[in-house]
Amino acid sequence: MAQLTSIITFTGRLGNIIAYNRGGKHCLRSRPETVRQTDGTRRAALRFGAASRKGALIRSAICPELDFPCDGRQVNQLTRTIITAGSNRHAGLTGFRFNAQTGTGSFFSQRPEYSKNGTLHIPAQRLLAPDHASHLEIKVISTRIDFTNRRVTGTDASVALIDLRQPFTGADLHVDAPGKGTLLITLQVSTYINGTLSQNRRRYAADIIAVAEGQPPAPIMIKARPTPKRLRQPRPRARNAATLPIGYAYIQRE
Incomplete structure (x- = not known):
């Protein structure tokens, strides 16, 4: 190099x-000059290509909603996370950090909980804010992605500004991103110092905290037509046939 x-x-x-x-x-x-590939390297290349395309779709859907720039290192980190999770196992994205240096767990003594009704509940607690911080901005982003058709079908966001000079009594943030596809819930935490948003990478975080797969389509039930019963026709009896007692031979007359 x-x-x-x-x-x-x-x-x-x-x-x-x-x-x-x-x-x-x-x-x-x-x-x-030449590249030699085995069957294993070809399969690995196909997996890497599929993971790269899926990662690009996730970044294009979530990064514009974040309030800080995404660095180039997250490209490889997201692709590696998708490959490790396996094909169509999107639950493995839970916990992915868009800022590798800091996670959302650095700001909460009790983890926020996301419920299926679209509400992120942050219990009352003592927030772990950096020194000289005046406010914390909590932002929850809901993104619905149809990975089969490679498109974003819904996006929603909710923001709450917490004054650190007052006791924190809890908060509920609601988001709704209806549509078809997998639902990704991203939690972003930003720090304000003296009323100014901090650009220090150790003072903001954004993690995927929940993943919910879309409901599979209901199977279509097709009723089979009943097969008509066929009546058995009696077999025709042979001409000039006679029923003889057992032991007698039948001789046909000319």
Whole structure:
């Protein structure tokens, strides 16, 4: 891996050279002349491609609703989480952090609970706010994604501003994102210091706290038509046939 230190930088492929950005640094690597793939590497590539597309759909649906920029590191982290969870096992996304440095658990002594009726309940507690913080902003984002058809079918958000100078007696935030697909609930916590939103990455967090799969469609019941009963016709008896006692032979006359 080489680093690009010139004034003019680029990303992408140029001949057999590939330029890319990693950690804020422009790097270069050569493109291999031949790539040998086994059946296992092909399957892994298909899984990685499917997870990357699903991760891009999740980011495009949730990141615009967040109040802080998403860094490039979360791309690989989200793809890795999807691969680890397995295909169509979206419950494995629960706990994913859009800010890897801080989670929402750093602000609560008792975890908020999300119910199926669309309400996020935050019990009364002593909030774990950073020093010199005046307010905490709590934002819950509800996102409905149809992964089969690759589209976002619903989005809703609810915000509450908590004054840290007063005892916190609890709060309920309601969101509703009807539609078809998987429901992702994201909780964001932001810190205000002297009335200004802090940009310190250790003072805000956004986690996926709940995942609910959509209801599968009801099976269509088709009534089979009754098969008509066929009447058995009596077998015709052979001509010139006679019933003889057992032991007698029948001789046909010419």
